[in-house]
Amino acid sequence: MVELDYGCALGDVREQWERIENDLRRAHERLLEDKEAGVIGFLDLPFGNTKNVKELVQKKRSFTDELVLIGIGGSSLGAECAVCSLGKAQGFYVMDNVDPDKTVKVLKTIDPERTCFTVISKSGSTTETIANFMAVHPVIKSKEQLVIITDPERGFLRSYAQNNGIDTLPVPPNVPGRFSVLSPVGLFPMAYMGVDVDKVLEGAKKALELCMIEKLEDNPAWIITALHYLHLLNGKNIAVMMPYAERLSLFVSWWRQLWAESLGKEGKGQTPVKAIGTVDQHSQIQLYNDGPKDKIITLMVVEDMEDDIALAPLSEEFSHLAGKTLSQVLKASYQGTAGALVKNGVPVLVVKLSRLDEEHLGSLFIIYECATALLGYLLGINPFDQPGVEEGKRLTHGILGRKGYEEKAQEAMDIAKRCTSSSLRML
Amino acid sequence: MVELDYGCALGDVREQWERIENDLRRAHERLLEDKEAGVIGFLDLPFGNTKNVKELVQKKRSFTDELVLIGIGGSSLGAECAVCSLGKAQGFYVMDNVDPDKTVKVLKTIDPERTCFTVISKSGSTTETIANFMAVHPVIKSKEQLVIITDPERGFLRSYAQNNGIDTLPVPPNVPGRFSVLSPVGLFPMAYMGVDVDKVLEGAKKALELCMIEKLEDNPAWIITALHYLHLLNGKNIAVMMPYAERLSLFVSWWRQLWAESLGKEGKGQTPVKAIGTVDQHSQIQLYNDGPKDKIITLMVVEDMEDDIALAPLSEEFSHLAGKTLSQVLKASYQGTAGALVKNGVPVLVVKLSRLDEEHLGSLFIIYECATALLGYLLGINPFDQPGVEEGKRLTHGILGRKGYEEKAQEAMDIAKRCTSSSLRML
Structure with a gap:
């Protein structure tokens, strides 16, 4: 009820x-x-076929016991919610934040040879997700331990998976991350952890x-x-x-x-x-x-x-x-x-x-x-976009020295200077 | 810095x-x-003597390894913050909520014979704290494992401690729970878990x-x-x-x-x-x-x-x-x-x-x-009181059948009826 x-x-x-x-x-x-026009896809997800997801779980489960989900926001919250609220969290770890405390704690806890690493990013290039992937991939023993869930055609993770023969599942292009819990984004980690995804x-x-x-x-x-x-x-x-x-x-x-x-x-x-x-x-x-x-x-x-x-x-x-x-x-x-x-x-x-x-x-x-x-x-707004997160990303790229973002680096420094222009040192 | x-x-x-x-x-x-008048006490806490706290920790540490803190709100958040943010949380458990899932999980994890149970409530009668104490006290083997932190003179927990010879520490009466982190409320659990309370x-x-x-x-x-x-x-x-x-x-x-x-x-x-x-x-x-x-x-x-x-x-x-x-x-x-x-x-x-x-x-x-x-x-308000939480407590007492709150039981039922007067059963 x-x-x-x-x-x-x-x-x-x-x-x-x-x-x-x-x-x-x-x-x-x-x-x-909008659904009929194919612009929004989340209403179709309840009718999806879970066969691919369950077969991939079976394959990975045959030689791994634990799951590390590398993803943030819409790529992690749905699965984390289902797995934890249904009491299946034993052996389930999320690397969302780029906080070394969190990432290192997970690395110290898992047996890397018996772990399935699932990297999830719709765009295929989310900074935190790629950074955590870069932090952990030296401990991944074989590509068989990896699953990548991303756009079916585009983005870095898609081409990386193709070039390296890594198992993948698709994020439907017309479903934003925060609406994707009933797509493979949520269903694969859930099914791996023993959640009955058909139910x-x-x-x-x-x-x-x-x-x-x-x-x-x-x-x-x-x-x-x-x-x-x-x-x-x-x-x-x-x-x-x-x-x-x-x-x-x-x-x-x-x-x-x-x-x-x-x-x-x-x-x-x-x-x-x-x-x-x-x-x-x-x-x-x-x-x-x-x-x-x-x-x-x-x-x-x-x-x-x-x-x-x-x-x-x-x-x-x-x-x-x-x-x-x-x-x-x-x-x-x-x-x-x-x-x-x-x-x-x-x-x-x-x-x-x-x-x-x-x-x-x-x-x-x-x-x-x-x-x-x-x-x-x-x-009167579009509930499916998120234009207000882009500028922060651009400034971050600039600070991290990404090519093409040199002006943003300067802008970020100028703002930081303004913020410290009034400052009190306390201790 | x-x-x-x-x-x-x-x-x-x-x-x-x-x-x-x-x-x-x-x-x-x-x-x-207000400080001079003795009405508010939190400004005095940084100058407190930690000797009693540290001696009691030493005594309890001689035969226990883990701490269960039974307390909620101002009785738990300060210690929990310090212990966890300073990376000392191994063997530290908080029973704040009366959610059986949480309480049972803690009981399944600890070794009850090697655990120090610390019950904290300023009033000495917080419903959740008493309920969790009632849920766990059958597993407590000896009164030596207990510490009670409460008002120095008044309330149920104070008289319970006196009647049963349980070690106690005081909550200063002029310090509301949410301002008490630097009193024994916060300092005892911190010191037990290895936080340097003098620092x-x-x-x-x-x-x-x-x-x-x-x-x-x-x-x-x-x-x-x-x-x-x-x-x-x-x-x-x-x-x-x-x-x-x-x-x-x-x-x-x-x-x-x-x-x-x-x-x-x-x-x-x-x-x-x-x-x-x-x-x-x-x-x-x-x-x-x-x-x-x-x-x-x-x-x-x-x-x-x-x-x-x-x-x-x-x-x-x-x-x-x-x-x-x-x-x-x-x-x-x-x-x-x-x-x-x-x-x-x-x-x-x-x-x-x-x-x-x-x-x-x-x-x-x-x-x-x-x-x-x-x-x-x-x-223009009094930052040290919390009058807006009382009515909810009274209604809860009524629902739980506490003597003297019979009218509140009726009132709560009437409101519940109003809330379900418009209702949709979905599944």
Whole structure:
């Protein structure tokens, strides 16, 4: 069961809610047109064939036991989310950041001869990914240990794979990284780690059917889109997602990229914030309850938690806890927190999962992807590009001495000089 | 070396900057008055004696090797930050959340006979902390393995410790949890894990001297306060902290509580957002560069990184990376990103550390605590209370059947009913 409770999410946008359905219909039609035109590919992914992915997993599994995923952003977050939230993370390592602390720690942990190194980059030339590949490739004993997932035709990694006879899987060209979790980008690492990828796609397919219903109350993506859109217009420039389940932590990281990178452009967008219940009750809830009314909050709760543990009696003062399980305390905390937020006039949307499994996760992926795309159309921006990251890349190339970027090196130095023009040395 | 570069942080508040010093001086005087009156205690902590803490560590270390910290929010984040960012996390476990997945994982990992269980709660009755204590205390073999850190006189944990002859350390009553990292709350777990706590306090002392200088350009806390205050008045309701060092990830978690819980009240406050470079260049930077101008961003960078790794040549196309180290790529990415943000008119403050060690971390703790307190005074709120978390606690007590909270149980149920009054079942 996946349920969306939004009776406490409307707040002061109830009136606009009654009138939003036509706007959603137009955005929806635009989405279908773009899909038909082949411009956007993410809606086709739930219907993909997983045979190639599973055969390649079988081949690599025959002589390796662990997976190092070299990739960043849309090339790592989806797989990392699925593998970790489904409890399959033993022997799974991600090299996303170019932080030597992280990379060296992984290299010290793995047995390089028994490891499958999977390099993922849609463009085939992401600086961090290539740098980490350059850092680790001296320890890779044979090309058989490598898998490259990249554009089917273009880019450095594609030609590198062709020239060196390395196994590859394709990233569909019409799917941006942050929408690619249901492509081989997400599916290969998932399948390698023992996630049932057919069930992930099955859940996505079922949810996608709902996302095609042209009626607000019956379409989960429309509901999520409408609520965030109306509250954003009403000044809520922050969207919090707060699961009461540590395992969903990486789902929020995945969503956070989707939301920020798809919608944050042309001066528009809504800043996604990650919070975890109950931990952030002791960190952020004071602000959410009593601070500015600038947020819409999604709480997530999982009904059946594995490995629950009962509380032994300790003292009369806490007799109300004795005999309860830890997850009962967790759920009561979610209800108490939700109640206080509602009393304080904060719009609260609740996503309830009966349990955390492949199907449910697959459904969440596609619902949030549809909601993000629709919200982009409503805002009048292109949810599938990311022009605002290019200048930082160019300046970085300049600093790193890449040919053709000499002017950018100078520009970066000039800015750095400005930044240090007011400076305080403290220690 | 700790350096604060703010030449690119003024943006459109340059004019107000020239006039802010008197306001800061008044806030500063208020801080000193409250300190003299004994109302606030965090400024005294750098001068504390660590003898008791170190003796207790020695005693516990003689028969245990691992530490389980049972505590949440201000009772865990400071120690967790120091232990993890200083690379001492081997054998250190935090039970903060009441998520069975987390608690059971820790119980499966540790050797309960060789573990020191440290229960930390200022009030002595934090629900999550007591619940986790109840979940684990059947596996604790002897009271000698326990340490309780709580109010010196009041609360359940204090009387429990007295009645059962358990070793304790005090939380100063005039120090709220989120300001307590330099008290035994932070120092005992740090010292147990091998952090040199005297050096942490030494760094804090040195930085505190600077925070007492009544001149804007010479006082790091004043600079941080002024920038965040002026930009907040100017509509920037979001403060991002983005270290280019995975190890500082938990420093941001610590700061995030300090900022949100101290300042988010009476409709005021600024939402802290955690980001990590370079990972979030591929997730949040599109939004930061090209989305709404609602943010002030602090970048952090560490100059000397341990365990660096050189990049082996891979291809002519990436010859500019060959021979460089991973941390050089990391730093170039920080510079490129900072440059793009500055070009886009985003205010960027840079905190530079020569290296990540005890002294530097101690200095950051006290500087940000001072800045938070001052900003609270400027905003006209009390930075040391947290009234907005109480109602959620009461409702949770009601749901859990605690005596005296029967009405709250009913209220929580009524709200839950409202929330499910509009609901969509998806799967």
